[in-house]
Amino acid sequence: MSALREILVSEAGGGLVLMASAALALAVANSQLSDTYFAALKFHIGPLSVLHWINDALMAVFFLLVGLEIKREVLDGRLRTWPDRILPGLAAxxxxxxxxxxxxxxxWNSPETLRGWAIPAATDIAFALGVLALLGSRVPVPPRSS
Structure with missing residues (x-):
């Protein structure tokens, strides 16, 4: 149990949990267990469904933290000057x-699903941070500073 605990509290632990959870969710959602999976997402905890807790509460907190980190970097960090902001801004x-x-x-040919274009635009940051966490010390400090 101690080895598992060390992995989970390490820098890579969060990235590992994120990637494993995403892979498991994709596998279950596309398997014979999909009805159970989607029913679980509709299960209510208090006034909201599990899906709404994830989308409206947890993701809001995540993006608040990302925004605060960006603000800190702009005010006191590596993005203090306009020239330092150009490349990260273009990359973002x-x-x-x-x-x-x-x-x-x-x-493109499905108006119903085309409406979801903003989802991959907004959620890639979570996976990018997960990959950076997985790579740990193999990535230079500036990209991992969050």
């Missing part, structure tokens, strides 16, 4: 636009 813009364009290209 591309990181939002590219997934949205790919999603739109794949779903």
């Amino acid at each position: 813009l591309g990181g939002m636009a590219a997934p949205a364009f790919v999603y739109a290209a794949v779903n």
